[in-house]
Amino acid sequence: MSDEAADVRAIRALTAAYNRTFDTGDTVGWLATFFPDGELVVEGHAVYTGRDALAEFAADRVGRYHHLSADPEIEIAGDTAVQQCSLILYNTEKEGVSLVGTGRYVDELVRTSEGWRFLRRTVRMRRVASATAEHRSVVAAGGAAAVRQSPALSADVVVVGSGAGGLAAAIGAASMGSSVILLEKASKFGGTTAKSGGVFWIPGNKHQAAHGLSDDLPLALRYMARVSAPDRYDEHDIYLALSVWEYQLLSAYVDQAAEVLDRLEELGALTVNAEVGWDFPDYHCELPEQGGIRGRALAPAAPDGGVGTGTDLVDQLLVTSEKLGVQLMNDVAFTDLAVDGNRVVGVLARSPRRELFVEARGGVVLASGGFTHDPARAAAHLPGRLWGGCAVRENTGDILPALEALDVPLSNMECAWWDQVAIEHTLAATTETRAGVWVAPGDSSVIVDLSGARVVNEKAVYNTRAKIHHGEDAPQVLLLLMDQRCRELFCTEQFAYPITAADLEHGDGLISASTWDELAESIDQRLADLGEHLDGARLRPGFREELARTISRYNQAAREGVDHDFARGEQPIEHFFSGAPRPGSGPNATMAPFSDTGPYHAVLIGLGTLDTKGGPQTDIQGRVLDRFGDPTPGLYAVGNAAASPSGQGYWAAGATIGPALVFGYAAGQHAAARSNRSRHLH
Structure with missing residues (x-):
């Protein structure tokens, strides 16, 4: 041989x-x-x-x-x-x-x-199309039962969720002449988008050029890749060392984002105020791939033409949706998908009065957010104890059981848009918080662990700072400390959670005392009172002595203007979130020495999210991919209902809403085209 x-x-x-x-x-x-x-x-x-x-x-x-x-x-x-x-x-x-x-x-x-x-x-x-028919027949049978039990609603495209992604999908489909029904679980439309700042991140947008700024789209792609996969990134690799799926979605976003924004503006669905972009730096300007470029972050215009918020963004999208004939239904909760063979043909839902089967001739777009407020899934998937988050309380991952029943693989379930929250705000009736700790408010403020030592750059981008809570041995509870001057001077700042008047309306969460020793005693008593909620966490022996050393070292760094321990104040985004310097701050405007006299204050903080970002992988049209990478006919997912190619990274303000708008619009357009083809065939 x-x-x-x-x-x-x-x-x-x-x-x-x-x-x-x-x-x-x-x-x-x-x-x-x-x-x-x-x-x-x-x-x-x-x-x-x-x-x-x-x-x-x-x-x-x-x-x-x-x-x-x-x-x-x-x-x-x-x-x-x-x-x-x-x-x-x-x-x-x-x-x-x-x-x-x-x-x-x-x-x-x-x-x-x-x-x-x-x-x-x-x-x-x-x-083989018939390969999944038997597995999915249970879902299809449920759909048939719902049809027998209640009147059916029907549309070309059915959208689940009314945040930026869902409304963009509805507009994308309706603008092509398709009929659209949008279902919202809550009584109010807008989802978490309505609570947000409303900023959307669009590389290469026309407003940059109008302001005399240029962008570099290949550089933007490399920036996104490096932030999304810092441990894998290779600028010399054809895919930048990303997976094919990650690379395709990031490339599509860079290529399509500005075009989709232009189309939404043409439709009257968005009125843009670009002023915020001139001052709002991306979150990782230290990377060479960021290139010093400004103007990618855009905001909706307020009614008076100023910089608007998420409420303004939702209002604009809702007005256009209604003009295009979208049927908006609130207080309707998704319960399942209806499937015929290997095709998704509609949604099963529940309103206060009845069970519904809503037929979708062209496709179903899932845009119902993540699973921040599902404690079981959060515990099973996330890399640290999640206390809550500013996602609306309806974000409980309702679509995930239906996807699992279809044998759709779920990706990036360990990923989220991370922040920190005031723990005591999550122990009441809901784990939903008003906001997140976007930045430790003030200049004479630090974050310490239960031994009294600083553990993180308090001004680091929230998504980065919150990762201090990741891992089995990571701290579940940290302490945000500040003096009275800090509380008074910074409590009205936009990013002052959790010390604004609204946050402290009922006195929840703030621990105060006249001296550091008395504050330590009060903190330990609060920990004891919350014992079962905090798994018995208490101040460690020697806390008072270590805290005294920490405050002394921090005060010296504040006078020098250089944080030798955590490099606080060295990045542009840290100064942006901190606000204007206040009287008494040092050479580094993000730092000021603590007052020699009290009162002093503390807040218990822990891991939170804006929302999770795990779910099914999708293609550039938003189509849900099955276990073999093929699109599931009739099924789309966008926003935080889908797996994000950004991984654990956060490119900039608006990195959540921007892709939701762009891929939401693309999904709506594709589903509408699919419905139109079906009509022509029939």
């Missing part, structure tokens, strides 16, 4: 071992078929590089399928080889066997001391 024939036989044996180990649940054996830095590419979906990523891919998949490979075509070139072979994939989870789909493997192999191994295995898969 020739050496080449032996190599061909060995590669066939490797392919068989790949199938056998995966199908029998032998994760270790399956990983051994790859080169140590080997790569699995599920085309159109994701790339898994290295043992850790491959193990993650295999974790919830091995033992659930049966692979058949045939018709191998193998070419040997020394110590490398390429192979193509056909693939037939079956699902073996249930009684009997169901066909999932067919496709091909395209393999690059390398010879090692232990034999041939896959250097890269690319899966090109086409799902």
Whole structure:
């Protein structure tokens, strides 16, 4: 037998071992078929590089399928080889066997001391439409039951949720002449968008040019990639070391954002005030990829033409939605998806008076936010104890069980738009807070742990600062400390949560005393009173002495104007959030020495979110992708209801609302076009 024939036989044996180990649940054996830095590419979906990523891919998949490979075509070139072979994939989870789909493997192999191994295995898969029909029949049967029990509503496009993403989707569909029904769980429209500052981040927008500013879209893409995946980013990699899915969505956003904004302005759905952008820096100006560019952050105009808020943004979108004939229904909660075969054909919902089946001829757009206020999911997925957040209380992840029932994979479930919250504000009737600790308010203020030591740059961007709470051994409870001068001078600032008059209306959350020693005693008593809520957290021995050293060291740094411990005040965004300097501040306007006399104040703070950002992966039209990276017919997701390609990063103010508007509009347009094609066919 020739050496080449032996190599061909060995590669066939490797392919068989790949199938056998995966199908029998032998994760270790399956990983051994790859080169140590080997790569699995599920085309159109994701790339898994290295043992850790491959193990993650295999974790919830091995033992659930049966692979058949045939018709191998193998070419040997020394110590490398390429192979193509056909693939037939079956699902073996249930009684009997169901066909999932067919496709091909395209393999690059390398010879090692232990034999041939896959250097890269690319899966090109086409799902069989009927493969999921049995699995989804339960949902479809529910839809049929709802039709029998209540009158059906029908539209070309059904949107779930009325924040920026949902309203943009409704406008996108209605602007193409499609009928649209929008369902909102709450009594008021607008979701978390209505509570926000309303800023949206749009690279390359026309308002920059009108103000004499230029942008650099390739640089913007690299900036987004580096912030989104700082541990993987490689400027020399064709995909910047992102997964294919991440790269496609970020690229699409950079390419489409300004165009969608122009279209929304043309429709009268947005009136823009660009003034905020001239002063509002991106969140990571220290990165060379940011390029010193301003003007990407835009705001809705207020009725008087000034800088508006999230309420103004929602009002503008609602007015245009109504003009375009969108049927807006509040107090209607999503309960399930209705499915016919492999197509999503509508929504099951509940109003105070009845159960509803709402038919969607073109598609359903899920835009109902994340799962901040679902304690079980938060505990299962998030990397630290979540106390609550400023997402509206209706954001409880209602769509997730329906997606799981459809076997749609959920991604980035550990990710969120992080902030910190006043813990005592989350222990009342709801875990929803008025706002988040965008910045530790004031200049004579610090954040310390229960030993009395500073642990973080108090002025760091909230998404970055809040990560101090991530991890099993991370602190669940920290203390925000300030003096009376700080409280008085900064309590009216826009970003002064949690010390504004509204936050302290009922005295909740603020601990005060005349001296530091008395404050320590009061804090420890408050911790004791909240014992079961805080898992018994108390001040550690030596707290008073350590706090005295901390305050002394901080005061010296404030007089010098240099924070040698945490570099406070070195980034433009820190000064923006801190506001104008106040009398008594030092050379560094974000710092001032604490007063020698009280009173002093403390607030218990912990991990919060603006909202989570995990969910189904979607393509650039907002279509929900199934386990093989194929669009699920008739199903879309946008905003915080979908997995965000930003990962744990936060590019700038408006990085939440901007993509929601852009991909929401794209999803509505695509669903409307799908409905129009269906009408023409019929």
